[in-house]
Amino acid sequence: MSYGIRFDLNDSLSLRDPQDTELGRKIIENAILLIDKLGFEAFTFKKLAAKIESTESSIYRYFDNKHMLLLFLTSWYWEWLNYLIISETKNISDSEKKIKILINIMVRAKSDSAHTPYVNEALLHEIMVKEGAKSYHTSAVDEENRSGLFASYKELVETISQLLLDHNPTFPYAHSLASNMFEMANNQIFFAEHLPKLTDVKSCQDDFADIIDMMEYFVFKILS
Template sequence: MSVEIKISLNKGLYLKEPQDSKLGRKMIKHSIMLIEKFGFEAFTFKKLAKEINSTEASIYRYFENKHLLLLFLVNWYWEWVSYLITMNTMNVIDPKLKLKIIIHSFVAAHKENPNVEYVNESKLHNIVISEGMKAYHTKDVDSENSKGFFKSYKNLTTSVSKVISEVNPDFKYPYALATNLFEMSNNSIYFAQHLPKLTDISLKENKVVEVEDMLLYFTNKLLKK
């Protein structure tokens, strides 16, 4: 029996909850497709309206601008990864095994299927890899942070930092390592695909196992007592 998953996000990201209507879900689905295909800079509400056979005005009833739409999508992904980690570590006691599962979740979240037909996890993962930093590397980051727009990301890294501290209570930088593991999981894939001189890994047949191995290597070295 399939179970539909509803990802709850900060209400400040949207004017009207898109997940609650057919048109809104259509916007999410096709915005992911367009951004993944053409890039965030080339993406416009005009193009989205044409894609879903609607109007720009209807899209503006859901999202104030395309930046907030990108933030919505990236937040959805952060929450999805957190959900995967929670489910996959639910009955795991050993912190080292927990951390290994977390790292696997970072690099393989796009392979999972949450039974949400309007979100293509693989394409959304590509967006997070290539466009994700644009969601928070902005002039308005402090203002948006005060509104809680990055709470999902902070909750994700906090939960990971706690596991890191369980592995090695004396490690001084659990938050920094948690954040870097997540960012490295995405940046390493991007570099391997586009700037191979910036990384030592290669993606054979689009498999990310080498990224996972690299992250495990770093954590084992850093957290070794």
């Protein structure tokens, strides 16, 4: 039996890889549902245990604490975007077209082909928009970075940088633009939905078409 894509995330993210077991996949699946519903602050392992009819102690056998679980989900998301970007730009030669595909993936975060049954990608995207930044805005960031817990984000940024440099090989800020594109996509979606005075785009437009247009405008101007 296949459980969709399986990413090799850093070992230290979890005590036991949840992708390998039935309970682990249930934890991931329902953590996404529950964090989306309650928000990360109100989410607890006790509530998750009740939802999946397991126990707190069983969840603690997979994750040290809820921050690690969030970081696992975030890393999965980073890996997933990276995978989508690579596979969907692979056979394209036009560098402008590649960047448009990249922007589309970053903003819409969805795929017609790649699915993992226990990961609701649409909900995971919403969580990333609201809570993703909390994964690295932590006092242990340096230590976690030394343990390689942000390797997936760095890979994603590296992939994006290369696409940007393909388009303009002399551009001096490829990594900063890459990370900013990712953060900007999430932030502008959040602002459009919750603090519209901070943007010029609307989220009610079909599928973030507005935000895509803006991102393309920004990126191609900067790269020009």
